[in-house]
Amino acid sequence: EAQVTQNPRYLITVTGKKLTVTCSQNMNHEYMSWYRQDPGLGLRQIYYSMNVEVTDKGDVPEGYKVSRKEKRNFPLILESPSPNQTSLYFCASSLAGTGRGNTGELFFGEGSRLTVL
Amino acid sequence: GNSVTQMEGPVTLSEEAFLTINCTYTATGYPSLFWYVQYPGEGLQLLLKATKADDKGSNKGFEATYRKETTSFHLEKGSVQVSDSAVYFCALKAGVEKLTFGTGTRLTIIP
Numbered sequence: 216e217a218q219v220t221q222n223p224r225y226l227i228t229v230t231g232k233k234l235t236v237t238c239s240q241n242m243n244h245e246y247m248s249w250y251r252q253d254p255g256l257g258l259r260q261i262y263y264s265m266n267v268e269v270t271d272k273g274d275v276p277e278g279y280k281v282s283r284k285e286k287r288n289f290p291l292i293l294e295s296p297s298p299n300q301t302s303l304y305f306c307a308s309s310l311a312g313t314g315r316g317n318t319g320e321l322f323f324g325e326g327s328r329l330t331v332l
Numbered sequence: 333g334n335s336v337t338q339m340e341g342p343v344t345l346s347e348e349a350f351l352t353i354n355c356t357y358t359a360t361g362y363p364s365l366f367w368y369v370q371y372p373g374e375g376l377q378l379l380l381k382a383t384k385a386d387d388k389g390s391n392k393g394f395e396a397t398y399r400k401e402t403t404s405f406h407l408e409k410g411s412v413q414v415s416d417s418a419v420y421f422c423a424l425k426a427g428v429e430k431l432t433f434g435t436g437t438r439l440t441i442i443p
Contacts, residue, residue: 219375248430257421257435258376273430305375319364319383321431323375 217242221306221324228296229332236291236327238306244322245311247289248273249281251302252326258305264289265311296331303328334359338422338434345412345441353407353437355396355422363426365389365398365405370419370436379407379420414441 219240228234240247248263250273260273264283278300280292289308293300306324339354357363364383368376380389385400394409405422422434 250433255435258433260430263430307376319366319381319425320378321368321376323377325373325375 219306219308219322219324221327223327225328227330230297231295234293236304238289239287240308244308247308249291250305253302298331301331334424334426334432336422336424336432336434338437342438347414347441347443348411351409351412353420355405357403357424359424359426361426363424366423367396367407368421368423412441414443417441
């Protein structure tokens with residue numbers, strides 16, 4: 216089954232304790248991205264990756280890091296979490312470019328709800 | 333820059349009512365337009381899309397028409413069901429892979 220898998224789904228942590236949210240996709244997609252969802256703000260992009268070893272900042276990258284060492288994985292790292300990073304996080308993936316078979320659809324994971332105390 | 337504005341919710345309707353959720357956009361070039369739906373406790377999933385002016389996207393009884401002259405992509409359904417209760421996001425993609433999302437509209441259908 217084609218899917219994007221995120222872990223953990225729920226996490227409560229404390230300020231300053233480093234954490235990683237993992238994301239894995241099994242669709243051989245080149246493009247992967249992290250979004251955060253906050254009430255009244257919709258989804259805002261944190262970081263994205265066009266392919267292995269190619270990452271770039273989105274609209275709200277401060278306080279986050281990412282890496283793309285393998286095509287299927289795109290972990291989100293919070294080196295020193297703060298309460299303003301309490302949010303619902305989504306990983307997403309898609310084919311890149313305009314090649315045949317690319318419908319432009321972005322496939323989302325089920326979300327990771329993070330609370331930083 | 334690119335932006336999407338959609339009607340604020342929440343929207344509450346009775347079953348079988350007609351639904352419209354407004355969406356307008358600002359973008360350079362010729363964006364593709366999307367509606368995504370988020371059911372409770374789940375991630376977003378594509379509902380429908382349109383890639384050029386006057387295209388109509390449709391799925392599960394929902395429709396939206398790409399109107400370049402009014403820069404709009406309003407979502408409509410003729411008769412909503414309780415199972416349509418969800419949050420709906422309008423989005424655009426212009427050029428690169430990134431989607432720009434609206435703030436979402438929460439829809440609740442009461443029996």
